[in-house]
Amino acid sequence: MHRLLAFLDKEDGHAPILIGPLIGAVGAVLLGVGAGNDNDGLAIAGGIVLAVGLLGGAFIRHMTMDWEMFRRTEK
Numbered sequence: 001m002h003r004l005l006a007f008l009d010k011e012d013g014h015a016p017i018l019i020g021p022l023i024g025a026v027g028a029v030l031l032g033v034g035a036g037n038d039n040d041g042l043a044i045a046g047g048i049v050l051a052v053g054l055l056g057g058a059f060i061r062h063m064t065m066d067w068e069m070f071r072r073t074e075k
Helices: 002-009 015-036 040-073
Strands: none
Touching: 015 040
């Protein structure tokens, strides 16, 4: 995971930070479609994907932005 984040950190801008929220957005859409169509399996899968996206987004933000700031202040 650290190698993936190091590779993504080479990209300029905020693109790596958007990976988690994009996964969460897909989960939110799946959750809504599953709940609207009375499809329990799709709604559960959407909820799980939404949670993974939100937690993944927080983790990626921590590893890309916060970790770099903490590394600089520990010198």
